[in-house]
Amino acid sequence: MTIEEFYEDFKQNLSADSGDDFIQNSFIEKMCEVISEQGTMPDAELVGYKFTQRGIAVDAFAKDSERNRYVLVIADFRNTNKIETITNTDITKSLKRLDRFVEYCGKRDFVEALEESDPVFPLARYIFENRSTISFDFILITDAKISAKVKEITPAEYDIQFAKRCEVWDIQRLFELESSGRERETLEVDFTQYMPDGIECLRTSTGDALLQSFLFVLPGGILADLYEKYGERLFEQNVRTFLQFRGKVNKGIRNTIVQQPSMFFAYNNGLSATGEEVITDDNGTRIKKITNLQIVNGGQTTASIYTAWHKEHANLDGIFVQVKLSVVDSEKVNDIVPKISEYANTQNKVNAADFFSNHPFHLRIEEFSRRLWAPAADGSPRQTHWFYERARGQYANAQTKLSKVEASRFVALNPKDQMFTKTDLAKYYLTFNAMPFLVCLGAQKAFAGASGHKGFVSIIADEWSKHCNKDGDNTSINEVWYKTVIAQAILFKALNKRLASILRDLNYGSYKSVIIPYTLARFIHEIAKTEFSFDFGKVWQAQNVADTVMDNLLEIADSITHYFMDKQTNVSEFAKRETCWQEIQNLPVTLHGTIKPFLRYKDDAKDEQRSAQQAQKDLNKIHVLQYVVEKGEQYWWKLRDWDDGKHILSPKERGVLDIACKISLGRIPSDAQAKVLVAAEKRAIEEGFYVE
Incomplete structure (x- = not known):
């Protein structure tokens, strides 16, 4: 696929997701999701704020609490027939709008003039109260292509006052990532920037070893700077989250750093890390560069050192950390790194250790998505697949060795708008299982868990274990389960598209991502009060949403929208709380009699699930035999x-x-x-x- 073909495909998918009226917001959501997946920033919130007369704008923001940093995002979305070029002048104009936004947030009259219900208000207020203590990164997202004349993107280059770093995500960068087949962009750590000759190391592997391995000692100041620069990108493969200083381990680390720095090396277990390539000096005794460095055990150590340095201004001169580095080929990362992480993480229970992309759950969903044909929708001449991308890049990789004709056929049978990811799956599942407040936390938190709530990872891991028989075979995740979640995806996408223009007319478009999960959850909750359940099988068979069902959903969405508008509070923040869901459960809604054909008795649903579990049990037997034969x-x-x-x-x-x-x-x-x-x-x- 050429970049021009990618651009056209990208635009069509944006339009299919939200309609032409809401395509810019869809673009911002998509780009923020991609950037978040890269570990560059946490999940973002859309605010869509512009004050044209003063040249102020901000489209989205993300708060990185660990590093007390705000990422501000602005879009230069053109939606043109051909890819345009974004120049230095264009970049300056956009970044200056963000800079002026931060500047004006320092003025009381500006902040107080904002409505409390405005999505940008909590951001502006927080900046007003804390601007001197927080740092900012600016990100410009655009569907244009950066001019070849643009050499360096730094705050100094564009005379930016408030940002520590500036970054541009253009259509070329997105194209290269999507077509690379990699989950994330390559991360290269250059130690010669800190020590001209590199970091002294000891090679511990022999020529016969499956993996190269090194031991080295990393100064605490360098580790803190790496975390400052790359943040969560250093922990993409880590299964544990940093618990701040609430746990005994972290308090101990912090106390040693501040009170007994000379004992830190003796007390601390150090880091276990992986990399895909290591460049050493000619003697092999100093590491100069590591490609895709990942800390798979030692997240608490790293974050504690950084926090002590950043927040408490601790002197790190006497802090040194032992590092065990394993060099893992990129093709083996998903197989080997989870095992290294699982075996290395022994201090705390690792709930997600077995939930990497090669967990049996993901493999089963992938198998369903490749094997089961979705019925042809109205007007379509063929059946298709819903393509599950359990690891980023699978969809692109599946086409790399195909001819143009073969690739076209692949896309026809696996439409791009029917490709879904792990975080998409989490969003659909949590919405229809009465947890819309988790969905509103953002894709990554909904998947991993946050705010004292289990995320999709833990919920499904528990579900998988609970319904495993004595032989370890799970039967609850079966074909009916899969078809149900695809039907939920169809409902989610259809409502997303229909609500776009409605919310735009109400000037409430920024809250679409909140209203959709609450509407669908409230709809299912109301049905659950009766003797019926919703028949997702009919949505699967039709591959669309009947007008009668959509009309009922839109009526509920209207009630929820006005409920939020009447609250006169920050909707994005309130929607993340379970109390919001409790209130909306009590909101009066009506089920239309016209949806009765899409309801069925709960006992019938239970019978279907029992049959599906037996069918999955038989299928598991076949898979075991198939495994033996294929070996x-x-x-x-x-x-x-x-x-x-x-x-x-x-x-x-x-x-x-x-x-x-x-x-x-x-x-x-x-x-x-x-x-x-x-x-x-x-x-x-x-x-x-x-x-x-």
Whole structure:
């Protein structure tokens, strides 16, 4: 795909999501989501504020509490037929608008003139009260392409007073990321910026080792600066979140830094880190650069050092941190890094350790999305797939080796607007399971959890474990579960598109992302009061939302919209609280009689789920047998040879293994035998069996 084709496809998808009337907001939402996924900023909130006469504007913002930093976002959205060029003059104009916004937020009359219900009010008030103690990053997002004459984007270059860093995300940068097949942009840490010769290291791996590994000692000041510069990008693979100084571990780290810095190295366990490439000096004794450095254990150490330095102005001259670095090839990152992280994180329970993109849940949803055909919607000549991207870049990677004709066919069968991600899945699931307040926290927090609430990760991990049988087979995540969540996606997307123009006319467009989950959750909650449940299967079959259902949703959305408008409070913040959901549950709404064809008795739904669980149980058996066959008899011979010297397997397991060693002769294990063999293989791996 060329950048021109990508641009056209990108515009069409924006329009499909929200309609032409709301396409700029859809663009801002999409770009902020991408930037958040990169770890550059937390989830953003749209504010859409402009004061044209004074040259002031801000479209979105994100608060990074750990670093006491605000990221302000402004859009230069052109929506033209061809890609335009954004020049230095254009960049200056946009960044200056953000700069003037921060400047005016220092004036009491400006802040007090804002309505409290205005989305920008809490941001402006906070800046007014704390401007001298917080730092700012400015990000310009645009569907244009940066001019080749633009060499460097820094605050000094554009005479920006308040920003510490400035950044531009243009259509070229988005295209390169989306087409790279990588989950995130490459991060390169150059240690020669701190020490001209690099960081002294000890190579601990041999030439025969599967992975290269190094040990080195990192000065605390360098670690703090890296966190200041890259923030959460250093922890993309880490499964734990920093708990500030509430936990004993963090208080201990902080106290040692401040009171006994000379003992820090002795007391602290150091960091476990990974990188995809390491550049050393000619002797291999100093590390100059690390590509995609990731701290997989030591997030608390890193954040504690940074916080002590940044907030308490602690002297870090005597702070040194031991680092164990494993060099992992990019193709093996998703397989190896989770294991390193899981094994390294032993101090606290790791709830999400098994929830990387290769967790069985994600693999099962991916399998459904590739295998199950969605019925042809009205007017469509073909069935299609809903493509689940369990790891960023899968959709693009699936097309890389295809011819133009093959790629066109792939897109026709897997439409871009039917591609969904882990955070999309979280949004749909939480909305329809009575947790709209979590959805309003933002994509990343809804997925991982925040504010004392479990996120999608923990909820599904618990669900997966709860419904696993003695053999570890889960049956609750089945085809009916999958079709239901796709139907929920259809409802979410359809309401999103219909509400765009309605909320624009009410000058309430900034709150669309709040009103949608609350509307859908309230609709399902009202149905739950009856003897019926909503029949998601009919939405799956139709692949659209009936007018009668949409009319009822729009009526509920209107009630919720006016409820928020009458509150005269900051809606974005209030919507994140469970108390908001409790109030909206009591909001009077009416179910139309016309939606009755889309309701069914709750007992019928339970019967369907029981049947689906049995079907999944049978499917799991097939998958186990398929796994045994696909491994091939050579693999099973290796296990047999290994066990000859170990005697780990029981006679029964050895008997099944003998059958698997003769697959080419037509000896296929039964379902029960395949299950025995897989269990035996798992135990053998725990005892040290390994095939590269």
